[in-house]
Amino acid sequence: MALTKEHLLKVYRDMVLIRRFEEVVEKYSKNGTIPGFIHLSIGQEAAQAGVIDALKVTDYKFPDHRGHGAIVLSSHPEDRKRIMAEIFGKKTGINGGRGGSMHINDLAVRNMGFNGIQGSTVVTCLGTAFASVYNKNDDVTVVFMGDGTLGEGTCHESMNLAATWKLPVIYALINNQYAISTFYTDSHPQEKLSDWAKGYGVPGETVDGNDIEVVIESTSRAIERARNGEGPTLIEYMTYRWQGHFSGDPAAYRPDGELEKWKEKCPLKLARQKLIETHAVDEKAIQDIHQEVEEEIEVYLQFSLESPVPAPEDSILHVYADGIQVEGRK
Amino acid sequence: MNRKISFSKAINEALIQEMDRDEKVFIIGEDVAKMGGDFGITSGIWEKWPDRAFDTPLSEAGFVGLACGAALCGLRPVAELMFADFIGVCYDQVVNNAAKLCYMFEGKATAQLVIRAVTGGGIRCAYHHSQCIEPWVMNIPGLVVVAPSNAYEAKGLLVSAIRSNNPVIFLEHKGLYNKKGEVPEELYSLPLYKANVIKAGSDLTIVAAMSMVEFAVKASQELAKKGIDCEIINPLTLFPLDKETIINSVAKTGRLVLLQEGPKFMGYAAEISSMINEEIFEYLKAPIKRVTSLDTPVPFAPVLEDYVLPHYDDVIAACNQVMSF
Numbered sequence: 001m002a003l004t005k006e007h008l009l010k011v012y013r014d015m016v017l018i019r020r021f022e023e024v025v026e027k028y029s030k031n032g033t034i035p036g037f038i039h040l041s042i043g044q045e046a047a048q049a050g051v052i053d054a055l056k057v058t059d060y061k062f063p064d065h066r067g068h069g070a071i072v073l074s075s076h077p078e079d080r081k082r083i084m085a086e087i088f089g090k091k092t093g094i095n096g097g098r099g100g101s102m103h104i105n106d107l108a109v110r111n112m113g114f115n116g117i118q119g120s121t122v123v124t125c126l127g128t129a130f131a132s133v134y135n136k137n138d139d140v141t142v143v144f145m146g147d148g149t150l151g152e153g154t155c156h157e158s159m160n161l162a163a164t165w166k167l168p169v170i171y172a173l174i175n176n177q178y179a180i181s182t183f184y185t186d187s188h189p190q191e192k193l194s195d196w197a198k199g200y201g202v203p204g205e206t207v208d209g210n211d212i213e214v215v216i217e218s219t220s221r222a223i224e225r226a227r228n229g230e231g232p233t234l235i236e237y238m239t240y241r242w243q244g245h246f247s248g249d250p251a252a253y254r255p256d257g258e259l260e261k262w263k264e265k266c267p268l269k270l271a272r273q274k275l276i277e278t279h280a281v282d283e284k285a286i287q288d289i290h291q292e293v294e295e296e297i298e299v300y301l302q303f304s305l306e307s308p309v310p311a312p313e314d315s316i317l318h319v320y321a322d323g324i325q326v327e328g329r330k
Numbered sequence: 331m332n333r334k335i336s337f338s339k340a341i342n343e344a345l346i347q348e349m350d351r352d353e354k355v356f357i358i359g360e361d362v363a364k365m366g367g368d369f370g371i372t373s374g375i376w377e378k379w380p381d382r383a384f385d386t387p388l389s390e391a392g393f394v395g396l397a398c399g400a401a402l403c404g405l406r407p408v409a410e411l412m413f414a415d416f417i418g419v420c421y422d423q424v425v426n427n428a429a430k431l432c433y434m435f436e437g438k439a440t441a442q443l444v445i446r447a448v449t450g451g452g453i454r455c456a457y458h459h460s461q462c463i464e465p466w467v468m469n470i471p472g473l474v475v476v477a478p479s480n481a482y483e484a485k486g487l488l489v490s491a492i493r494s495n496n497p498v499i500f501l502e503h504k505g506l507y508n509k510k511g512e513v514p515e516e517l518y519s520l521p522l523y524k525a526n527v528i529k530a531g532s533d534l535t536i537v538a539a540m541s542m543v544e545f546a547v548k549a550s551q552e553l554a555k556k557g558i559d560c561e562i563i564n565p566l567t568l569f570p571l572d573k574e575t576i577i578n579s580v581a582k583t584g585r586l587v588l589l590q591e592g593p594k595f596m597g598y599a600a601e602i603s604s605m606i607n608e609e610i611f612e613y614l615k616a617p618i619k620r621v622t623s624l625d626t627p628v629p630f631a632p633v634l635e636d637y638v639l640p641h642y643d644d645v646i647a648a649c650n651q652v653m654s655f
Contacts, residue, residue, distance in 0.1 A: 099434060107438050112402060115434070117426050123392050124427055127399015127407075134356070134381075134405060141399075154422075157392035164387065318437040319471050321495035324523065324570060326471065 001217045005279040011053050011212050012271045013289050015045040018069035019268060020297045025068065025087055025101075029247040033305075035089055038101050039066040043242035046267035047174045049073055050215025050237075051142060054223055060110045060128035062121040064144040064174070066241070067114060071104050074111045081300040090307035097310045110139075119145075119152025122171075126158055129167040140168040140226040148179025150196065151187055159232065163200040168226035170219065171197075171234040174209060176241040181253040197234040209237025210267040213274070239267075333515060338507040340481035341371050341446075344488040345408065347517045349379060352406065355492055356382040358393050359410030359446075368412045369448060369507060390420035394445065398427045401443045402435075406492060414447035414463045414501065421466075428497040429472035441472075441497040444488070450503040450541055450591055451623075451639055456630035462592030462623075464539075467499050468569040468601070474522060475569040477501040479543035481511035483566060486520030494522060501568075503540040503591075523567045525575040531561035534585040534649060537576060537602060539565055542589035542640065545621075549645045558653055568598050573605060580606050584615035585652045591640060594622040616655035619648040 003011070022040045029038040041048060048069035055061065063070045072083045079094060086093030087101045094106050105113030112128060114121060125143035132139045149155065150173065162169045175193055177184050190196055197204030203225070207218045215237060222233035240262035244251035251259075275281040316328045335343070349355045356379075357363070357372055363383035366373030376383035386393040390411060397407035411417055417424060424445065431441040451460035467473050474496045478484040484502070491498040528543065529550060538546035543564050550560035561579050565571055580586050586606055588599035599620040606618060621644045629635055 095434065096436060098436065103434060105435060107435060112399070113434055115427055115430070117422055120395070120422055120427060123395025123423060124399040124402075126392060126396035127401065127405075128403055129399075130396050131400045131403035131405055134400070135403070154391050154395070157387070157389035158395070160387055161389060161392045161396070318433050318435075320474075320570070321432050321437055321440040321442075324496065326570070 001213070002278070003213050003216065005275070005281065008213070008271060008275055008279065009281070009289070011049050011216070012268070012275060013293060014049040014053065014073050015212065015268050015271065016290060016293045017072065017296065018045040018049060020293055021072055021084065021300070022068060024297055024301055025084070026243070026247050028088070034087055036100050038087070038247040039245065040243045040247055041066045041069050041241065043262065043266070044174055044176055044209070044239045045069055046212040046215050046271070047172070047209040047237035047239055050212045051144070051172050051219050054216050054219040055142060056139070057109055058139050060112055060125070060139060060141040062112050062125045062141070062143040063104070063114050064146055064149070065102050065114055065116065066146065066176070067144055068101070070144060071106070071111055074109045075106050076109060079106065079108070081303040084300040085304040085307050088304040088307070089309065090304060091310040092303065092307040096314060118149045119154040122149065122152065122158045123154045125169055126161055126167060129162065129169045132168055138227045140170060140223055142170045142172050144172045144174060146179065147173065147175040147177060147184040147193060148182070148187070149173075150193055151179070159197065159200045159202060159234070162232040163202045166229060166231035168229070169232040170222045170226055171232060172219070173234060173236045174239060175236050176239050178241065178245070178254070180245045192236065194234055194236040202232050202234060204234040204236070206236040206238060209239035210265050210270060212267060212271055332512060334510045335481055335513050336508055336510050337481045337484050338369060338371050340485035340513045341488055341502065342373060343513070344485045344492070345372060345375060346378070348489055348492045349375065349382060351517070353382070354404065355406045355408060356384065357408045357410065358384040358386060358397060360386055360388055360412055362410050367410060369504070371446070372410065390416050391423055394420040394423040395427065397443045397445070398423055398431065398441055401441045402431065402439045406442050408444045408446060408492060411445060411447040413459045414449040415458045415461050417447060417463055417466065424467065424473070424499070425470045429470045432496065433472060440495040442495045444491045444498045444500050446500045446502060448504050449501045450505055451628050451635060452505045452541070454630060454632055454635060457627045460628040464501060464568055465592065465597050468598060472497065473569065474498045474567060475501065476522065477539045477566065477568050479506065479540050479564055480509065481513045483520060483526070485513055486518050487522070487566060489517065489519040490522050493519065501540065505541050520566070523570060523572055525563050525565045525572040527575065527579070528562040528564055529560065531559040531583065533559045533583055534587065534652060535561045535563060535576070535579045535583045536587050536589065536649070537563045537565065538589035539568060539598070541591050545589055545640070545642055545645050548642065549649060552646060553649055558649070560649070565598070571602070576602060577606065577609050581610050581613045584613055586618045587645070587648045587652055588618065588620045589640065589645060590620065590622045592623055593625045594620060595625050597622060616652045619652050621645050621648050
């Protein structure tokens with residue numbers, strides 16, 4: 001199922017936004033402005049943009065630790081600069097600078113957050129899916145995971161329970177082929193990780209994660225199944241991360257030539273080709289998109305750079321609800 | 331008020347009355363629905379609300395994780411850990427998720443869930459069905475650890491735990507399940523974060539929780555015959571602790587004995603002792619004493635388990651030592 005020209009233009013722009021967002025974050029991480037670890041998703045834009053595109057705002061989303069793209073696209077346009085400010089650790093960040101790159105949530109759009117532990121949200125996501133059933137609505141839950149995540153025992157508990165109770169969960173497994181340095185076939189016996197779902201009687205599918213049309217089409221089918229009460233689906237999106245595990249990792253564990261081969265399959269390049277060849281979009285229209293995104297990213301960046309840092313004593317707020325306050329410094 | 335019911339019946343009553351009051355409350359865990367729980371605590375709930383009582387696969391991480399997610403959606407899950415020891419297999423969800431959700435969401439969403447955990451020794455079930463887990467969860471800001479010692483407290487505190495917007499580890503000592511006490515039939519709540527002064531006294535403060543309260547009461551009666559007037563405090567909420575009640579008591583008596591069923595190292599007794607030393611050292615008339623288990627796993631054979639668990643005689647000895655210092 002091919003996308004309309006307008007739809008493809010929209011998601012192309014989404015992917016450009018992720019790419020530029022990540023490149024800017026990389027720059028300011030490497031120059032020391034952004035504290036802590038940064039996990040970049042350059043090369044994986046189609047899987048993130050496509051899944052988010054297929055969802056409603058009210059669907060629950062659990063991003064993964066390489067999830068800046070899915071997070072920023074989930075957020076309301078006016079809040080997107082606050083996602084970058086969060087990564088910069090600023091008071092204006094979407095979580096007040098309390099969480100940073102690895103722990104961004106945005107309740108307004110039901111981004112339920114990543115919690116920094118692989119396989120943890122894979123069971124938490126059962127609860128939002130359960131709540132949809134309990135409250136008798138048709139909101140589905142998408143949990144992003146990686147090829148490495150599948151090694152965690154919680155994946156079994158989650159899939160077993162979701163399949164038995166037919167919970168509306170979509171397991172969005174972005175296979176970028178490396179868990180830090182370990183190649184995925186060195187840690188899993190399946191040739192296709194989607195085959196893992198078969199043992200639970202759950203449909204599993206491995207798709208080209210760099211082709212955004214394929215991502216949207218396969219994800220939409222899974223979402224429809226979930227909304228119809230037919231239970232979970234696992235989709236494995238085959239892709240590749242261009243950077244190391246974290247910003248600064250030289251990724252010396254990858255064989256020579258592998259990155260170059262995958263750069264040829266760049267998801268942006270693929271979509272651009274389709275726009276030009278199938279939809280007769282001209283080079284100028286493409287450049288306009290890039291220019292527009294550039295201006296938008298510049299707004300995020302200036303906002304992030306100029307925003308104040310949090311008040312230090314804000315760190316003691318919200319440890320507990322119900323007015324229970326922990327002690328600060330005396 | 332003279333109706334007497336067991337500790338376990340009191341918990342059952344709290345669950346039913348809260349579920350009746352708030353349809354967001356549901357129960358989840360292994361064998362909690364059709365069977366009514368391994369200890370029978372949730373009996374009768376599934377019959378009344380088949381859509382609000384859920385038997386899960388054996389997957390503590392799965393159903394505690396589910397409870398966290400459901401809480402974020404505004405529901406009020408009450409999950410049962412058949413034995414508190416099983417918290418090991420869902421520890422990530424408890425400490426990295428439930429405990430931190432309110433903080434991560436800046437209070438816009440909270441983890442209003444209760445994990446009922448069946449705790450404590452004395453039933454000859456050894457290593458993995460007998461432990462006191464409170465220190466495992468008391469070092470985690472964001473969690474609330476509640477520990478009733480009788481049926482009245484169990485009902486009132488569980489009601490408050492369910493209504494709380496914080497994640498509560500609700501410790502139910504299995505040795506107390508069959509003990510009866512006076513419990514009002516109507517719905518009532520007892521405050522969280524507030525210690526209970528079981529008996530006022532002037533010479534010596536004894537702090538005790540759960541199964542240890544019985545030792546404290548018995549010891550105070552025995553010591554009274556020798557003219558020693560004990561004040562007994564049950565923290566009820568072990569974390570965050572009602573420091574004020576304990577500090578005020580020890581400032582008055584100048585003497586403190588702490589009773590704790592679990593191993594000695596790093597337990598609540600250690601924390602309270604440290605707190606008193608920091609806050610009111612100058613009021614102490616004698617060194618603080620602790621009565622605890624030995625620092626071993628809990629063994630099986632009755633003579634072995636009895637050797638490891640706290641002895642009543644140790645309580646009397648500790649009180650006498652403190653009084654004669």
